[in-house]
Amino acid sequence: MKRSRPAPAHAGQRPRRSGRALTEPFLAVRAGHWGRAADGSTGWPSAPNLLAELVRAEYHRDGPAAPGPPALASPQDLVLAGLRRRLRLGKAPTPAECVRLLLEGGDHTRAAVFDAWPDVVRLHGPARAQTALRAGLRAGRAPEAVPQMLDLAAAAGLRPLTRTELAGAASAPASGRRVRHAAWRLLAAMGEHSLIPGVHVAGDAYERALLAALGGKPPIGPDPTGTRPGLLVAQSMLMGHLDRPGEGMSGGLGVLLGSLGDALADTEAVAGVLTVVTADLAGLEADPCLVRRRGRGHWVLRIPVDSDHQIRPEETGEHREAMTWWATVLLTSLRRPVDVLHVRYADDGSLALAEAARRAGTSLVFTATPDPHRQMTERYGAPGADPLALRNDLHRVFLADRLVERADRVVGIAGRDGGAAELVRYFPQLVDRCAGGAPSAPPEGIPPYLPPAHGARRRGVLLRAIDDAAAPDPEDGRAAASVLLSVGRLHPVKQQDLLVRAWIASGCHRRAVLVLVGGGPHSGDPVERMMRARIEEALCTRPEARRRLLLLPALPNAEVRMLERALADPARRLSARYVCPSAKEEFGLALLEAMEAGLLVAGPLRGGVPHYVADGRNGLLVDTSTSLTLGEGLTRLLAVDDARAAVMAARARSLVRSTYSSAAMARALAEQYAAVTASRAAPAGRPLPAAPPRRGGHAHGA
Structure with missing residues (x-):
């Protein structure tokens, strides 16, 4: 085996x-x-x-x-x-x-x-x-x-x-x-x-x-593979929607893979990119075509899922065999085979795609992260731990191990030393896989900023809403407030409810307006509803804080980055800071975008943020485990004077622009993909899996 x-x-x-x-x-x-x-x-x-x-x-x-x-x-x-x-x-x-x-x-x-x-x-x-x-x-x-x-x-x-x-x-x-x-x-x-x-x-x-x-004619539309030489690469994005960050399960990964796919398609080694997403019943009714062009050389491949809503990671197990079948059919229905499939999340959907890659004869790359490994003992080692959450996290650890076993290459997320040496602590089997070393870690990054259409008008609307919330209050004598901005999907791991409690308990609500960006405006998502209820419960303890909390629905990524630039403008009379209250972030793309815009940031101690944020030099690191420690971090963040904040923010902006770009990430990954396909062409003791027969360009079975 x-x-x-x-x-x-x-x-x-x-x-x-x-x-x-x-x-x-x-x-x-x-x-x-x-x-x-x-x-x-x-x-x-x-x-x-x-x-x-x-x-x-x-x-x-x-x-x-x-x-x-x-x-x-x-x-x-x-x-x-x-x-x-x-x-x-x-x-x-x-x-x-x-x-x-x-x-x-x-x-x-x-x-x-x-x-x-x-x-x-x-x-x-x-x-x-x-x-x-x-x-x-x-x-x-x-x-x-x-x-x-x-x-x-x-x-x-x-x-x-x-x-x-x-x-x-x-x-x-x-x-x-x-x-x-x-x-x-x-x-x-x-x-x-x-x-x-x-x-x-x-x-x-x-x-x-x-x-x-089943009749041999999957509705894929025009074949996307083209005639350009190079690798055909697929990358999975099974959580949420690709172009709607901040709604439901849609977050930074969609922004990352959208820009990365565009950048990969521009590299010499890659002929084309397929970003694999899911399509529920409503999405299929609106658009039955399963392959759509996103950009030059970048296509979106949609796996149909028999669900009346966008499935969540914990629901993919219900659909895994059907997802495997669909992925196999689609990967083998193109005019030329897909060379590499890259999966990034340890869930049943990724395991389904890994099995499809085996059936289709496609190389598999897996990005491993120490989530939830790094907190297992702390979270569940004490009495009173949630047994259901424990069983689910042990399942995720098992899925990650199986993906490591199946993958032709395992990569990590770069740490402070530029590699993924820390990953071996959590995946000890990688020592043998990596000849006693550690997996490589291609850099992650963000795309260049492009102003949105109608940017000036939208900028004015957003800033007016923030300025109104931050304005002096003549009734209680409060001065104009600073601005604390936080962007992310409404989810327990993002801890916006904890942030609101910490903001109130620390007294920071008297000094700063809190702007939360995320969630659908009329979302039926149960997790979003729960988070809104928790935020409302926190506000009930200090009704006067309600006026200084601004909860904005998720914005297009270009508008978020435009808003961050506007808040960072030194010509504005109000100082602004960015805070990421997540329990952990494996990388933190939203934080990088705020740094690139010129905002002073505070991010969680746990996870990957300390790999690029040096506390007190280019940002602050905060213990986000409790409302008390998070409140202490908010107090520290607001206490940084504007002159020092400008120096720290400039260092952060310089680091991001020089090191963390989607173009650099694409070049590094293209090298990884070329290496893995070259090594697979001459395997040592590992037979290639048999691919399903191709008849007339379509797979009739899996």
Whole structure:
């Protein structure tokens, strides 16, 4: 099950060993699993602790190494932990075990089975796999697992049902929508196209697209590949919308990948770029075409998702097999193959795309980050930790490990030394992958500023709203306020509610107007509604603060950067600062944009921001873990006089403009992509995966 691969061409710096890395229990156990330290089981609390029980069960090579029977972990927890442990050791379960796990396990267990299935079929043979699936499908249990079993059969070219049985599944009523769709996909894989209905029976835009693709004609529009020499690169952006940052799950990643795709398409080594996004039912009804030009050489490829809303990362597990099928079909429907697929987030959607890359014969690059690894012990090691959040974070850690295992190349986000040496603390398996060194870390960056259309008018509207909130109040004698700006999607990890509480509790609301930019103006997003309710609750403690809080809906990125430039203008009578209150930021593109505009910034101590913000030199680093510490940081930020703030902001602007540009990032990534495709052309001990057959330029099965 382990995949041998040559060492990367650029191993990077040798990682520094940290005592903290080996004494922090969660990291120590992971290091011990990969033979990088002693067992690592010391340091856990002696009292019953769910994190300790689950981690011991999942990582100890010989099974749970606990002093006694688990007190908090459920039998299902232990079964899942055992499965993950076996997969990390390269031991595939039998097909019958996989089917039992599908029928009896939850979503996280099914995700592990999905990832293991190609190796299960390879090691145990198609006949055993087909027999196991047939027994599972005829058992009549766990109907929610039926679509996955049908899709696993299609992925391996198996026939677990008779033609008559499958025809019955293919005509399932509306209540069995996912069963029906999975049966259609299996019929196509079996070559039984006569049993697949025509597009005329489709009930909506998703089914129209699916039936067209099953007929060999996915609605991709004009082929985007062109004739220019070079690599065809795909990059995934499965969270939110590409061009609507600040709404729902849309954030800095969309801005980054939009500008990066444009910049990559301008490099000599890259012929074209496909940015892979998702399209829900409303999006498909509005535009059924799955490939649209974004710019010269840059295209957006839309994966249909059978959902009435833009799916969130935690929902991708419900759609992973269908997403894999769609991605495989689209990647193999182009006139020329996609050379490299780059995924950046450890969720089930990225794992689905990784499997599609394997089926399509496409190289895979994964950007690994220590999220949620770096806070596991702190967050869950004490009594009272949220068990559901713990299980979800352990699932994300597992997905990241599987993506590292599947990837042809792993890259990180640059640290202070310009490399990703720190990443090895969280992914000890990378030591062998990188020949004792660390992954390379292409620089991240932002595009050059381009003024928006009608910029002067919009600038005036936004500044008037801020000036009104910051104006002196004759009733209570308050002077004109400074401005604190914060931009980001409304989400618990961004902590705008904590920022409001800290702003009030520290008394900073008497000195500064707080401007929050983010969220949809009429959003039905439940997370945004929750965040607005939390902000409103914080305001109830100090009703007088309400006048000095300005909550603006998400703005186009060009307008945000225009506003930041306007606030940084020294000719304005009000001083302005930028604050990022996030619990952590792996990189912090919005912070970089504020620095580039000339604002003095404060960002979180945790995450990647300390890699480019030096406290007291070009910005401030703030402990954002509590409202008290965040309030202390706001007080520090407002206490910096304008002259010193100008010097610090100038240093920050110079750093960003010289180091963190999307063009530099594109050049570095183009080199990475060229290297990984060159090494894959002559693999050492690793056979290339078979690509699906191409018939008339379209994939008829996956």
